[in-house]
Amino acid sequence: ETGVTQTPRHLVMGMTNKKSLKCEQHLGHNAMYWYKQSAKKPLELMFVYSLEERVENNSVPSRFSPECPNSSHLFLHLHTLQPEDSALYLCASSQDRDPYNEQFFGPGTRLTVL
Amino acid sequence: RKEVEQDPGPFNVPEGATVAFNCTYSNSASQSFFWYRQDCRKEPKLLMSVYSSGNEDGRFTAQLNRASQYISLLIRDSKLSDSATYLCVVKPYNNNNDMRFGAGTRLTVKP
Numbered sequence: 001e002t003g004v005t006q007t008p009r010h011l012v013m014g015m016t017n018k019k020s021l022k023c024e025q026h027l028g029h030n031a032m033y034w035y036k037q038s039a040k041k042p043l044e045l046m047f048v049y050s051l052e053e054r055v056e057n058n059s060v061p062s063r064f065s066p067e068c069p070n071s072s073h074l075f076l077h078l079h080t081l082q083p084e085d086s087a088l089y090l091c092a093s094s095q096d097r098d099p100y101n102e103q104f105f106g107p108g109t110r111l112t113v114l
Numbered sequence: 115r116k117e118v119e120q121d122p123g124p125f126n127v128p129e130g131a132t133v134a135f136n137c138t139y140s141n142s143a144s145q146s147f148f149w150y151r152q153d154c155r156k157e158p159k160l161l162m163s164v165y166s167s168g169n170e171d172g173r174f175t176a177q178l179n180r181a182s183q184y185i186s187l188l189i190r191d192s193k194l195s196d197s198a199t200y201l202c203v204v205k206p207y208n209n210n211n212d213m214r215f216g217a218g219t220r221l222t223v224k225p
Contacts, residue, residue: 031211042118043158043201043215050211090157096211100146103213105157 002026004106006091012112013081021076021109023091031096032074033103034066037088049074050096081113115140120202120216127223131192135219137202138184146205147178149187152218153198161187161200192223 004025013019025032034046046060049068063085065077074091088110092103120137127133139147147164162169164176164185175188185204189196202216 033211040122040217042116042217045212045214048211055211094211100148100163101211102148102160102163105159107157 004091004093004104006106006109008109009107010110012114013078014114015081015083017081018077018079020078021089021091021111023074023076023106025072025074025091025093025104025106027093027104029093029095029104030071031094031101032068032071033092033094034074034076035090035092037090037108043090047076078111083113086111086113117141117214118202118204118216120219122217122219124220124222127192127221129192129194129223129225131223132188132190133192133221134189135187135200135202135221136184137186137216138182139202139204139214140183141204141206142180142183144183144204144206147185148203148205148213149176149185150201150203150215151198152201158201189221194223194225197221197223
């Protein structure tokens with residue numbers, strides 16, 4: 001595997017379900033990100049992990065819970081979501097502290113909350 | 115005012131045309147600037163970074179105007195494969211990993 005991978009690619013869940021999104025990067029990067037992309041809206045940065053420590057949490061509701069067990073893996077745990085949480089969830093990675101660091105994105109998980 | 119603002123388009127141009135996109139940003143202290151490309155139902159990918167002196171990569175030219183707080187992307191000799199959404203991205207600070215994305219400008223190049 002190369003680059004950034006995400007599973008599952010598609011997820012349909014009810015409001016009472018608990019699920020997790022997984023991201024893995026094979027680029028040797030030390031920073032990982034979760035973004036939310038809704039139709040016709042800019043990508044919204046949700047969480048940033050640098051060197052496995054969370055460094056940013058942009059007022060994301062607590063029903064989204066990130067986990068970064070090591071520099072290659074990132075999870076987003078979901079529980080009691082709302083229909084407005086339906087979106088494309090993108091994971092990205094980069095090399096920390098480089099001002100022109102390119103972020104490499106995974107293919108995303110398209111989430112539908114019923 | 116939005117942090118990063120782009121004309122959503124769509125821009126519909128014939129093959130071979132020259133097309134330009136502009137993007138404005140609100141934070142005058144922003145340090146780094148990029149154009150990303152996102153194909154339909156795909157992830158964003160870096161197209162090019164934007165440097166203060168302007169830079170060119172083949173048919174693509176990026177310009178930065180710090181005084182007016184805008185970035186531009188010029189595509190010459192458009193190809194069908196250029197059809198995509200172009201995302202303007204601004205990094206407010208150099209000492210963290212925060213990136214602010216515009217909503218994107220959609221381009222369709224037609225035969």
